[in-house]
Amino acid sequence: MAWLAAGLGFAAVFALMLLGVPIAIAMLVVGFAGIWMLMGEGAAFGMMGQVPFNTTLSYELSVVPMFILMGAIISRTGMASDLYRLCNSLLGHLRGGLAMATIVACGGFSAVCGSSIATAATMAKVAIPEMRDYRYGEGFAAASVAAGGTLGILIPPSVIMVLYGIATGTDIGQLFIAGVVPGALAVSLYLLAVWVHARLHPAQAPGGRKADRAERLRLVAPVAPVVLLFLLIIGGLYFGLFTPTEAAGVGAGCALLIAAFRRVISWRDLFDSLVETVRTTASLFLVLIGALVFSNFVNLAGLPDALSSLISGLGLSPLGVILVILLIYVVLGMFMESLSMILLTIPVFFPIISAMGFNPVWFGIFAVMVTELSLITPPVGLNLFVIRGVIPGLAIGAIYRGIVPFVLADLVRIGLIIAFPAIVLWLPAMAAR
Amino acid sequence: MIATGLAVRVTTVLACACAALMMVTTFIDVMLRYFFGRPIGGAFEVTEISMGMLVFFALPAVMLRRENIVVTLLIERFPSRVQAWCAAIGDFLCAVALLFIAWRMWLHGARLLRFREVTMELAVPKGAIAQTMAVMLVLAAVCALIAGWKVLRASSLPAGAGRR
16 A cells, blocks of 8 residues: 555656646655645644744754855855965976866865855856866866866755755754765865866866966965955864754854945946845745655655555665665756755655664665765766857766766765764764754 | 736735745744744744745736746747637646636635634634635636736747746
């Protein structure tokens, strides 16, 4: 019974989704219909009035718009090109150095931006023209930005971590802190991927100009505010000075002060940032509401219990379960939008994972990494399309070829956190609670 | 349709005001607490309520501009006329769902009003919040219908619509 109801539910959501119905509405309608059938009219009708009201009136969720706003303001301050110039002066002269600079600059930008798409779109405008000038392989250049952009959701702040935290009741501050070390690992592995690619295809990734020490020092100053902002947010969370919402409010406020102080932002820019923020927030939250209704249905249908007994019946080990989940995510990630993929599957996977004794913070980071992978795997690697949207005339086939080393780096990283969970859990365990 | 466009502009500005209010309140609250030892009374609720209102005030604009998160993998391979029909049916389904939620939320709000439920610190009637949200949902449903009608009339999807 559980299998039939839940199976039909998932099939219906996928069918509607593929026919172009907005994902939020597909989940909402199917979830509602399912609850109606299982629990009757009263429960279903009541839920439709209460879930949207109770979900959105939430202090915790206000982290999302405020961090989006912070990113929107920062991306209008020209900070991205300052960051890129600095990284370029440090790394640009190496073979593949401009791509390395791109990765590090993306990592830096991710530290003040919670969205992968925004990170990729912002950095593409800065980094790709530069790499073009030095005759980098086009696909490789675009792929390095697409991959670097995925750091946006791993290095805190991160929109997807907040939504995961809300959906599963996991501490958002802990998730943010847990993202720091894996973020550094991700940057290192991407740098390694660039280095290997540059060795194998020297013509695609030549070295750039060498900067002298004076120039490097001069380029540090404009980047300092971003670094301080990141340290303030993460330090505040680490030492327990802020709740995530307070950190977001302070972050957005400071971003605005920085922009005002540098006189780089007009009233018009500020208004545009706000408009961008509220639209993005509304479309994300609609998906969240749909996912909550659908996950209520999946739970009422008894799918998590049915799956748990199936797993114990098959005698799958915890590692086996994680690998199966990874496989499912890789396949789903090829054609699904990443956030909806996480919200749609969490109600099924999370109970199993926690029953098997996995740490919810660890699984959150795992889910984020799988999402990152889905952002760069063809055919629907969203970041690849974002970059093609920003830089017209890029051949999608070339980007697909260029992305391979980065996909491999992602897989290695996921393997590492499975083998050594301490990479994720060490820092949050040290933090003040 | 012009009236709807105007209404959407107004609600978008209101949504922006909510976002700005939320940021300023949180920022000042934290500053006051750490440097002067006394937070703003009710800051928590201001954030909470503006969070909820922000989403619903911004929803009409999202519907009108077709900024919903959509999977385009399959339908982008269809002929443009079929694409337009799929999109319009999707919009219609959105409108129906939004209207249904609006109806349920309005009733939920009426019940909250009847029991005189108010928020703890600022004593805002919860029912009024729910019913404002319901009105925004009706506007969002109208916007979804307009967006669907526009797509049908143009007989093709505007480039890049729906992809995020």
